[in-house]
Amino acid sequence: xxxxxxxxxxxxxxxxxxxxxxxxxxxxxxxxxxxxxxxxxxxxxxxxxxxxxxxxxxxxxxxxxxxxxxxxxxxxxxxxxxxxxxxxxxxxxxxxxxxxxxxxxxxxxxxxxxxxxxxxxxxxxxxxxxxxxxxxxxxxxxxxxxxxxxxxxxxxxxxxxxxxxxxxxxxxxxxxxxxxxxxxxxxxxxxxxxxxxxxxxxxxxxxxxxxxxxxxxxxxxxxxxxxxxxxxxxxxxxxxxxxxxxxxxxxxxxxxxxxxxxxxxxxxxxxxxxxxxxxxxxxxxxxxxxxxxxxxxxxxxxxxxxxxxxxxxxxxxxxxxxxxxxxxxxxxxxxxxxxxxxxxxxxxxxxxxxxxxxxxxxxxxxxxxxxxxxxxxxxxxxxxxxxxxxxxxxxxxxxxxxxxxxxxxxxxxxxxxxxxxxxxxxxxxxxxxxxxxxxxxxxxxxxxxxxxxxxxxxxxxxxxxxxxxxxxxxxxxxxxxxxxxxxxxxxxxxxxxxxxxxxxxxxxxxxxxxxxxxxxxxxxxxxxxxxxxxxxxxxxxxxxxxxxxxxxxxxxxxxxxxxxxxxxxxxxxxxxx
Amino acid sequence: xxxxxxxxxxxxxxxxxxxxxxxxxxxxxxxxxxxxxxxxxxxxxxxxxxxxxxxxxxxxxxxxxxxxxxxxxxxxxxxxxxxxxxxxxxxxxxxxxxxxxxxxxxxxxxxxxxxxxxxxxxxxxxxxxxxxxxxxxxxxxxxxxxxxxxxxxxxxxxxxxxxxxxxxxxxxxxxxxxxxxxxxxxxxxxxxxxxxxxxxxxxxxxxxxxxxxxxxxxxxxxxxxxxxxxxxxxxxxxxxxxxxxxxxxxxxxxxxxxxxxxxxxxxxxxxx
Numbered sequence: 001x002x003x004x005x006x007x008x009x010x011x012x013x014x015x016x017x018x019x020x021x022x023x024x025x026x027x028x029x030x031x032x033x034x035x036x037x038x039x040x041x042x043x044x045x046x047x048x049x050x051x052x053x054x055x056x057x058x059x060x061x062x063x064x065x066x067x068x069x070x071x072x073x074x075x076x077x078x079x080x081x082x083x084x085x086x087x088x089x090x091x092x093x094x095x096x097x098x099x100x101x102x103x104x105x106x107x108x109x110x111x112x113x114x115x116x117x118x119x120x121x122x123x124x125x126x127x128x129x130x131x132x133x134x135x136x137x138x139x140x141x142x143x144x145x146x147x148x149x150x151x152x153x154x155x156x157x158x159x160x161x162x163x164x165x166x167x168x169x170x171x172x173x174x175x176x177x178x179x180x181x182x183x184x185x186x187x188x189x190x191x192x193x194x195x196x197x198x199x200x201x202x203x204x205x206x207x208x209x210x211x212x213x214x215x216x217x218x219x220x221x222x223x224x225x226x227x228x229x230x231x232x233x234x235x236x237x238x239x240x241x242x243x244x245x246x247x248x249x250x251x252x253x254x255x256x257x258x259x260x261x262x263x264x265x266x267x268x269x270x271x272x273x274x275x276x277x278x279x280x281x282x283x284x285x286x287x288x289x290x291x292x293x294x295x296x297x298x299x300x301x302x303x304x305x306x307x308x309x310x311x312x313x314x315x316x317x318x319x320x321x322x323x324x325x326x327x328x329x330x331x332x333x334x335x336x337x338x339x340x341x342x343x344x345x346x347x348x349x350x351x352x353x354x355x356x357x358x359x360x361x362x363x364x365x366x367x368x369x370x371x372x373x374x375x376x377x378x379x380x381x382x383x384x385x386x387x388x389x390x391x392x393x394x395x396x397x398x399x400x401x402x403x404x405x406x407x408x409x410x411x412x413x414x415x416x417x418x419x420x421x422x423x424x425x426x427x428x429x430x431x432x433x434x435x436x437x438x439x440x441x442x443x444x445x446x447x448x449x450x451x452x453x454x455x456x457x458x459x460x461x462x463x464x465x466x467x468x469x470x471x472x473x474x475x476x477x478x479x480x481x482x483x484x485x486x487x488x489x490x491x492x493x494x495x496x497x498x499x500x501x502x503x504x505x506x507x508x509x510x511x512x513x514x515x516x517x518x519x520x521x522x523x524x525x526x527x528x529x530x531x532x533x534x535x536x537x538x539x540x541x542x543x544x545x546x547x548x549x550x551x552x553x554x555x556x557x558x559x560x561x562x563x564x565x566x567x568x569x570x571x572x573x574x575x576x577x
Numbered sequence: 578x579x580x581x582x583x584x585x586x587x588x589x590x591x592x593x594x595x596x597x598x599x600x601x602x603x604x605x606x607x608x609x610x611x612x613x614x615x616x617x618x619x620x621x622x623x624x625x626x627x628x629x630x631x632x633x634x635x636x637x638x639x640x641x642x643x644x645x646x647x648x649x650x651x652x653x654x655x656x657x658x659x660x661x662x663x664x665x666x667x668x669x670x671x672x673x674x675x676x677x678x679x680x681x682x683x684x685x686x687x688x689x690x691x692x693x694x695x696x697x698x699x700x701x702x703x704x705x706x707x708x709x710x711x712x713x714x715x716x717x718x719x720x721x722x723x724x725x726x727x728x729x730x731x732x733x734x735x736x737x738x739x740x741x742x743x744x745x746x747x748x749x750x751x752x753x754x755x756x757x758x759x760x761x762x763x764x765x766x767x768x769x770x771x772x773x774x775x776x777x778x779x780x781x782x783x784x785x786x787x788x789x790x791x792x793x794x795x796x797x798x799x800x801x802x803x804x805x806x807x808x809x810x811x812x813x814x815x816x817x818x819x820x821x822x823x824x825x826x827x828x829x830x831x832x833x834x835x836x837x838x839x840x841x842x843x844x845x846x847x848x849x
Contacts (some may be wrong), residue, residue, distance in 0.1 A: 460692035466703040469682030
């Protein structure tokens with residue numbers, strides 16, 4: 001009934017006062033607390049946004065170069081002797097031809113006259129072992145090219161590529177030479193006499209550099225000593241410092257260049273000489289690019305080139321840099337979008353490595369996962385939410401599903417290893433097994449999301465259907481499920497995105513292997529995108545660092561697309577009632 | 578105040594009913610429990626055919642619970658238990674051999690809040706006939722939809738936009754759509770659970786007019802909070818209070834000459 005009798009003593013009646021100091025203070029306090037709360041929120045958002053921007057921009061900055069590749073674009077003579085010596089002209093022969101030799105010949109044309117095994121090897125080392133691949137495709141597509149000159153892009157090796165992308169060293173060219181330079185030979189070891197003391201500055205610079213190095217080592221020694229390192233362990237360092245000190249303290253004007261100091265080259269008579277030893281008026285060195293003649297070079301017609309980064313701190317040595325700079329000067333180097341990144345499998349050669357294998361592996365794996373998860377997860381959710389009696393057993397099942405969603409993914413990997421590989425004897429590294437393991441991982445997520453979606457359908461819809469004599473199943477499948485579908489799809493896509501980024505469980509079932517071939521079936525060995533990223537991030541080559549960032553960008557792009565799809569689906573099919 | 582049921586009032590029987598129409602629904606000593614809660618106590622009532630019977634009473638008195646027993650909607654509530662005998666045309670509807678889904682096709686229901694399916698107006702009405710196989714052809718289904726919408730006096734308003742969503746209609750139109758959806762499967766009984774409580778007075782008036790027309794073909798049982806509505810639309814009225822059917826009789830008798838003091842207190846607005 002409505003009449004409630006209040007028992008006991010009634011409290012004094014107080015009203016909200018507007019103009020007492022106390023109430024004003026309370027009001028101010030309330031405003032302050034609200035303003036503080038808002039500030040905390042904004043600060044948290046700003047910090048999160050800053051981190052996100054830093055992360056994304058770092059990935060993009062590192063990743064963008066990974067999508068591009070430098071090529072030597074030259075007119076290549078497709079030499080019939082190397083491609084098709086017997087003149088058969090069929091596709092198999094053309095495919096088997098020695099395109100590497102053709103590519104090397106083109107490179108030799110670009111920098112003619114290089115002599116000596118060592119130099120030639122260094123020159124050829126600028127080209128990738130797959131340099132002739134593009135040419136091969138061109139020739140196989142059009143056999144009439146054999147014997148012709150073709151303009152073809154020849155892939156550069158990863159060291160050369162990274163050097164060009166990173167500008168591996170600062171190059172200083174001094175052209176205001178004052179003396180007449182006379183070289184003693186055009187190839188091999190050469191001595192260049194100069195009529196003025198053009199190298200005096202350089203000798204002083206080298207000495208300064210040596211001094212800085214020695215001081216650096218001294219500092220290291222002092223620091224280590226302070227930390228209590230033994231004298232024996234520092235002996236080598238101290239000896240090195242002493243050597244350096246002897247060199248720069250020596251009054252001698254002759255200076256030997258080694259890999260610890262900036263490299264110096266002399267460009268003269270169309271050739272290039274790497275300096276090994278110099279005095280202010282004379283240099284001794286070896287020829288990298290042959291000189292045209294031993295004629296005297298007038299002041300200003302020859303130059304001194306300084307590669308500021310010491311050779312030992314670079315991936316590409318002086319010869320490689322010299323060749324590359326020469327090719328660049330001739331306009332033969334081009335940077336192109338690396339479509340091969342999307343059409344090749346993994347490789348030990350960074351410039352040949354692509355993500356197609358991982359991408360296809362990921363797609364196959366996710367197909368298995370979604371094929372299992374969507375029907376099983378949705379039907380399980382429907383049964384649990386709409387049909388199952390609410391009793392101890394269903395409660396237990398529900399708790400366990402929620403617990404499964406929190407199980408570390410590596411545990412599912414171990415389960416997959418024990419059950420699918422060892423017990424059922426399924427193939428290792430296969431997308432089928434990967435998909436099964438990821439299905440275990442994602443199933444709880446999908447069931448929980450689907451149940452939430454089903455629960456959010458108002459009961460009035462069920463009542464309406466039941467009220468006109470629909471069976472429970474009809475009510476669920478005709479009315480509740482279609483309304484829950486956007487939520488279910490969203491949950492499924494988020495679950496799939498989760499599965500796409502999952503690495504740990506796949507390691508356990510052997511999807512971490514180095515796999516070159518693009519998988520074409522569910523039982524072939526494959527790897528997936530995140531594992532590929534993990535594998536590449538472990539490799540020392542700088543080119544793979546770029547590839548890693550580029551692969552991360554691809555993975556993120558796929559994830560963004562999937563999440564965008566989820567949002568779009570939700571917006572499109574969202575119904576209000 | 579004494580809350581115990583008065584045994585004399587519980588003895589209301591069809592013999593006392595002033596009409597000569599046959600009984601459609603007969604309830605005998607119906608008890609409903611929600612878990613441990615005894616929600617409905619020993620309700621016995623006869624509901625005559627082709628008339629409007631109103632259940633009135635304060636909130637929580639069990640009138641909706643009883644209504645939901647008649648089409649076994651309470652079966653969907655896990656903790657609910659129904660005891661006693663409810664018969665439609667002399668047949669026990671809680672007979673294990675009887676399928677509740679078929680029962681609900683004979684006993685349609687209109688809910689408190691308009692709940693059209695988020696589908697087109699046409700599909701809303703056609704859904705029932707489709708699942709029960711009431712039409713042989715598309716043309717026949719079109720006819721059923723049209724006549725149902727006409728009977729629900731909605732046809733003129735929606736005939737040009739049958740493919741629009743049912744949820745886009747106004748509240749009153751939605752409720753009439755729900756009525757059309759219910760009568761599309763030709764039930765014998767229509768249960769209405771406070772059908773006008775979410776509607777404005779004009780929409781309410783239209784629904785009430787509609788009930789007056791429908792009662793010539795259907796047995797209508799309406800739960801309402803509004804005593805005026807009960808007085809306007811019903812021929813018979815049953816007053817529930819705290820799970821007890823206090824009094825039942827012809828509407829004019831209940832409102833002018835109630836035998837129980839609680840009924841009198843309620844209809845004169847002394848509580849509730």
